[in-house]
Amino acid sequence: MTRPDTAIFRSLREAGRALSAPLAAMGCGLLVCSIIVFLSGTHPWDFLAVTWKGSWGSGQAVAATLGKTTPLLLTGLAVSIAYQAGFLNIGCEGQLTLGALCAATLAALDLPLPRFVLVPCLALAGACTGALWAYPACLLKQRRGVHEVITTLLLNYVAIHLAQFLVLGPLGDGSAMGRTPEIPSKAALDPLWESGALGVTAAPPAALLLALGVQFWKSRTVWGYEATMTGSNPAAALCAGISTDRLQRRLFLLSGAFAGLAGSLEILAVHHRFYNAFSPGYGFDGITVAFLVNAAPGWLWLSSLLLAGLRSADKWLQILLGVSPNIIVVIQAVLLLAAASQGRLRERAAALFERTRRKPGGPSFPAEGRAP
Amino acid sequence: MTASHFIPLTLIKATPILLACLGGLLSELSGVVNFALEGMLLMGAFGAVWASFVTGSPWIGLLGGMAGGMLVGLLHAGASLSLRANQIVSSIALNLLAAGGTGMFLNQLFEVYGTSPAVPGLPTLAQSLSAFFPSSMPAGPWVRGLSLMVPMALTLGIAVAALLKWSRWGLDLRACGENPYAAAGAGIPVLRRRFTAVVAGGALSGLGGAYLSIGELSQFVEQMSHGRGYLAIAALILGRWHPVGALGAAVFFGFCEVLSEWLAVRWPRFPHQGFLCLPYLLCVLVLFCPLGKRRPPSALGKL
Numbered sequence: 001m002t003r004p005d006t007a008i009f010r011s012l013r014e015a016g017r018a019l020s021a022p023l024a025a026m027g028c029g030l031l032v033c034s035i036i037v038f039l040s041g042t043h044p045w046d047f048l049a050v051t052w053k054g055s056w057g058s059g060q061a062v063a064a065t066l067g068k069t070t071p072l073l074l075t076g077l078a079v080s081i082a083y084q085a086g087f088l089n090i091g092c093e094g095q096l097t098l099g100a101l102c103a104a105t106l107a108a109l110d111l112p113l114p115r116f117v118l119v120p121c122l123a124l125a126g127a128c129t130g131a132l133w134a135y136p137a138c139l140l141k142q143r144r145g146v147h148e149v150i151t152t153l154l155l156n157y158v159a160i161h162l163a164q165f166l167v168l169g170p171l172g173d174g175s176a177m178g179r180t181p182e183i184p185s186k187a188a189l190d191p192l193w194e195s196g197a198l199g200v201t202a203a204p205p206a207a208l209l210l211a212l213g214v215q216f217w218k219s220r221t222v223w224g225y226e227a228t229m230t231g232s233n234p235a236a237a238l239c240a241g242i243s244t245d246r247l248q249r250r251l252f253l254l255s256g257a258f259a260g261l262a263g264s265l266e267i268l269a270v271h272h273r274f275y276n277a278f279s280p281g282y283g284f285d286g287i288t289v290a291f292l293v294n295a296a297p298g299w300l301w302l303s304s305l306l307l308a309g310l311r312s313a314d315k316w317l318q319i320l321l322g323v324s325p326n327i328i329v330v331i332q333a334v335l336l337l338a339a340a341s342q343g344r345l346r347e348r349a350a351a352l353f354e355r356t357r358r359k360p361g362g363p364s365f366p367a368e369g370r371a372p
Numbered sequence: 373m374t375a376s377h378f379i380p381l382t383l384i385k386a387t388p389i390l391l392a393c394l395g396g397l398l399s400e401l402s403g404v405v406n407f408a409l410e411g412m413l414l415m416g417a418f419g420a421v422w423a424s425f426v427t428g429s430p431w432i433g434l435l436g437g438m439a440g441g442m443l444v445g446l447l448h449a450g451a452s453l454s455l456r457a458n459q460i461v462s463s464i465a466l467n468l469l470a471a472g473g474t475g476m477f478l479n480q481l482f483e484v485y486g487t488s489p490a491v492p493g494l495p496t497l498a499q500s501l502s503a504f505f506p507s508s509m510p511a512g513p514w515v516r517g518l519s520l521m522v523p524m525a526l527t528l529g530i531a532v533a534a535l536l537k538w539s540r541w542g543l544d545l546r547a548c549g550e551n552p553y554a555a556a557g558a559g560i561p562v563l564r565r566r567f568t569a570v571v572a573g574g575a576l577s578g579l580g581g582a583y584l585s586i587g588e589l590s591q592f593v594e595q596m597s598h599g600r601g602y603l604a605i606a607a608l609i610l611g612r613w614h615p616v617g618a619l620g621a622a623v624f625f626g627f628c629e630v631l632s633e634w635l636a637v638r639w640p641r642f643p644h645q646g647f648l649c650l651p652y653l654l655c656v657l658v659l660f661c662p663l664g665k666r667r668p669p670s671a672l673g674k675l
Contacts, residue, residue, distance in 0.1 A: 040476065040480060041480075088460055090464070136656065140656070140659055140660060144659065144660065146609060146659050147609070149407060149460055150407075150602065150605050150606055150609065151656060151659065153599075153602045154599075154602060154603075154606060154652045154655050154656050155652075155656060157599050157602075157649060157652040158649045158652045158653045158656065160649075161645045161646070161648045161649030161652075162645075162646075162649055164643070164645035165643050165645040165646040165649075168643040168645065169642075169643045169646070284468070287461075287464055288465075288468070291458075291461050324475060324476045324478075324479035324480070324485070326471075326472040326473070326475030326476040326479070327472065327476055328472070329468055329469075329471060329472025329475070330468075330469060330472040330473050330476055332468060332472070333465045333466070333468035333469035333472060333473075334465075334469070336461065336464070336465035336468065337447075337451055337457070337462060337465040337466070337469070340451065340457035340458050340461040340462050340465060341451050341455030341456065341457035341462070343456065344454075344455040344456045344457075345455065
């Protein structure tokens with residue numbers, strides 16, 4: 001039988017080949033996760049049903065999930081865009097916190113600006129703060145050769161403590177709660193669609209558009225091509241006349257800006273004021289979001305929806321099944337670990353598949369061109 | 373507060389960082405990036421509390437702490453060496469796993485949230501000295517608050533330094549980190565050496581975690597490592613991948629922690645969070661200073 005070799009089949013086969021590694025990783029991850037769930041005394045099927053109910057089962061659940069998708073998608077985008085240039089930005093949590101604080105403080109000033117100017121300006125201010133907070137890490141990497149992972153991590157702690165200090169001290173509303181004054185209603189994003197107490201604002205579609213825009217930039221523009229080249233082989237990129245340092249600096253700042261934007265949108269759309277510890281680790285989740293789909297900006301929506309669903313289901317897991325919400329973090333870690341080792345997992349799976357397929361009376365000669 | 377208070381407190385705070393840093397040193401000298409120290413500390417702290425709770429003996433707790441750290445080391449080695457995962461991503465996943473897993477186990481095994489019940493802790497230096505030499509030792513301010521693990525950590529530091537400098541195993545290890553191809557050519561089983569180095573590093577970091585839970589306190593608190601694993605990596609960079617440098621950097625970070633707590637007590641009207649960020653901030657600032665030639669092992673992170 002000849003294989004059909006039309007363009008459609010070829011592209012389908014290529015898509016299958018590209019997807020097989022993440023799918024194998026997902027399969028292994030889910031297997032381990034269900035074993036963990038089983039060991040913790042819950043039937044995996046109940047777990048799945050409750051997770052589905054808590055994330056997509058009702059209008060309110062959908063609104064909660066979509067609301068959590070925005071910061072996850074944007075922090076995932078932040079990690080992914082830095083990774084295009086060969087940098088790992090682990091500092092999203094700090095950049096997000098300070099971006100949110102900056103947006104909340106500026107919004108509370110009640111500037112006499114029309115709404116359609118004010119909201120983008122506030123979002124941009126948050127983004128700029130995030131970029132500024134990413135800058136020292138970039139500087140240390142390029143001047144002193146200190147790995148950016150360690151500096152961004154340390155700057156996270158500095159940012160979180162700094163924000164706590166500022167809302168308890170000079171920027172707070174005077175209460176001992178550790179929060180800023182509520183922002184005026186003209187600075188807040190209105191819900192487009194409401195279900196119960198929760199609404200979906202324009203923030204999730206805006207984040208999705210940004211992610212798709214980054215995918216377009218990466219695959220269709222010269223600058224994006226240069227960035228990909230710098231990430232995969234800096235020496236070759238330098239020889240080809242690309243100023244890699246400047247490119248990496250810009251992308252790193254852009255990455256910080258996306259994380260800061262995630263924080264400011266979270267304030268404008270959801271919380272309407274800055275609370276102490278308002279982020280349940282969105283910045284760290286961004287790493288999982290990005291690496292679950294191999295840092296491809298065009299697929300981030302998928303992984304961020306998955307994680308947002310898990311996050312909005314965690315209290316239901318605790319109420320209905322009595323499972324510690326920490327299991328969400330464990331599942332996330334297992335999926336990330338599986339995704340990180342996907343190349344090798346696929347090889348192993350393929351080898352296993354070959355062996356089982358050829359066992360019952362298969363051809364005894366070695367397969368074409370494959371080393372034993 | 374005088375030097376006689378400051379110095380023991382500094383040693384108390386520096387001990388977990390030093391132990392984690394030694395663990396990271398073994399792993400990174402063999403050529404495996406190890407940002408999973410935070411997870412090793414946490415798992416070590418939990419393992420120590422659990423083993424001490426079950427058996428009632430803090431010494432078995434210490435072994436449990438080592439086992440907890442080794443478990444994370446085993447997973448890191450398995451993912452990054454056998455499955456060739458990106459070593460940084462694997463470390464981050466393991467830190468997440470330790471953070472979530474300890475919280476989950478706390479709920480499953482002790483049926484509590486946040487903080488474990490109190491378990492038997494390790495004796496302090498003064499207690500164990502007076503057990504061996506009754507009557508002779510007056511416990512001055514120098515040794516009063518010191519856990520037995522403080523001198524143990526310093527001894528381990530010397531042992532690791534000696535092992536790396538003079539033993540065959542240490543030389544092999546450094547060869548694997550500098551040039552794995554040459555090492556393989558000389559007949560050294562590179563992957564196996566790296567595997568043992570990461571797992572041994574896990575045991576050392578697990579001891580650091582055990583110090584946090586049953587040395588300094590006698591219970592486990594969720595997220596109790598609180599970034600010390602990351603400070604340990606920074607100490608590794610500051611100490612230029614050398615045991616003596618690591619000791620100096622760990623003592624420096626311990627001093628920063630003591631200083632920030634002292635300042636917070638000194639100015640109680642100032643929100644203390646402003647001081648809590650001091651160790652991390654000083655660490656970033658120090659990394660800016662050109663302190664000698666800073667060179668990681670050549671093959672760090674490569675396979």
